[in-house]
Amino acid sequence: MTLYADTGKTLSIRDLLTMKQAGEKISCLTAYDASFAALLDHVGIELLLVGDSLGMVIQGHGSTLPVTIQDMAYHTRCVTSARRRAFVIADMPFASYASPQQALTNAALLMQTGNAQMVKLEGAKIDVIEFLVAQGIPVCGHLGLLPQSVNRIGGYKVQGREAGQAQQILEDALVVEQAGAGLLVLECVPAMLAEEISRNLTIPVIGIGAGPACDGQVLVLYDMLNITAGNRPRFSKNFMAEADSIEEAVRRYHHAVKTRLFPAPEHTY
Ligand SMILES: Nc1nc(=O)c2c([nH]1)NC[C@@H]1CN(c3ccc(C(=O)N[C@@H](CCC(=O)O)C(=O)O)cc3)CN21
Numbered sequence: 409m410t411l412y413a414d415t416g417k418t419l420s421i422r423d424l425l426t427m428k429q430a431g432e433k434i435s436c437l438t439a440y441d442a443s444f445a446a447l448l449d450h451v452g453i454e455l456l457l458v459g460d461s462l463g464m465v466i467q468g469h470g471s472t473l474p475v476t477i478q479d480m481a482y483h484t485r486c487v488t489s490a491r492r493r494a495f496v497i498a499d500m501p502f503a504s505y506a507s508p509q510q511a512l513t514n515a516a517l518l519m520q521t522g523n524a525q526m527v528k529l530e531g532a533k534i535d536v537i538e539f540l541v542a543q544g545i546p547v548c549g550h551l552g553l554l555p556q557s558v559n560r561i562g563g564y565k566v567q568g569r570e571a572g573q574a575q576q577i578l579e580d581a582l583v584v585e586q587a588g589a590g591l592l593v594l595e596c597v598p599a600m601l602a603e604e605i606s607r608n609l610t611i612p613v614i615g616i617g618a619g620p621a622c623d624g625q626v627l628v629l630y631d632m633l634n635i636t637a638g639n640r641p642r643f644s645k646n647f648m649a650e651a652d653s654i655e656e657a658v659r660r661y662h663h664a665v666k667t668r669l670f671p672a673p674e675h676t677y
């Protein structure tokens with residue numbers, strides 16, 4: 409019997425930084441409930457992201473915008489109740505971090521009700537990141553394709569193909585790190601840009617559709633289990649294709665990330 413159930417075995421941000429420095433790839437998947445969280449944790453996935461993609465794959469919306477802070481706190485609680493070792497990050501949903509004070513109120517919900525270890529927010533919101541970090545809240549940045557800005561962008565498209573935009577994303581990555589972020593997710597950018605950013609940052613960079621040079625990889629769980637049929641982005645892979653069970657598919661993903669077999673050129677921009 410341990411008095412403090414949370415202490416001791418859970419990975420920390422320090423452990424993830426050590427993995428980057430050692431050149432060991434970090435594997436991450438989204439998780440939204442206790443059963444999958446337990447399975448992913450058991451297989452050895454280091455990072456569980458309670459993504460606002462749940463608005464699409466759990467709630468059936470066409471975007472992540474309808475997801476509320478209550479939804480995020482609820483699913484984060486479900487995930488943290490079951491994990492033992494994995495580090496848990498929760499997405500700040502759309503319009504929940506417009507000011508530093510609003511961000512603090514909402515991040516506190518994800519940490520106190522959801523028991524998240526870190527919160528993730530989209531864009532180079534430097535004042536918000538600095539404020540949260542100053543309050544003791546670990547922050548994960550998210551650059552490249554920002555799904556919460558889909559209405560401004562006009563679709564889910566690769567970002568940073570043009571030199572000027574690539575330079576902007578690199579500069580944003582540097583200031584996000586400078587503001588105190590402990591991790592960075594890079595979504596849907598050319599592999600060469602992601603490589604340059606991963607090389608120039610001290611903090612681990614987790615890629616999705618960002619090529620093989622990132623320090624880690626993340627996919628939407630339901631895409632790699634092939635239960636988002638027809639809607640799976642090109643950068644994702646169906647790991648059920650050669651597996652006889654969900655656990656085997658997750659094991660194949662974890663192994664493929666660790667051995668740099670995933671992402672392959674066909675998953676890369
Ligand atoms: N199921 C699911 N998987 C995801 O990866 C995901 C979500 N939902 N919801 C939130 C965002 C939206 N994402 C998406 C969705 C579609 C594409 C997509 O279809 N991209 C095109 C590229 C188009 C281009 O070349 O510019 C592709 O063919 O992959 C990319 C990212 C990633 N995230």
Ligand SMILES: CC(C)C(=O)C(=O)O
Nearest residue numbers: 438459460461593616
């Ligand atoms: C795709 C990842 C990076 C995400 O933000 C989500 O699942 O919401």
Ligand SMILES: [Mg+2]
Nearest residue numbers: 459460461499
């Ligand atoms: Mg998200």
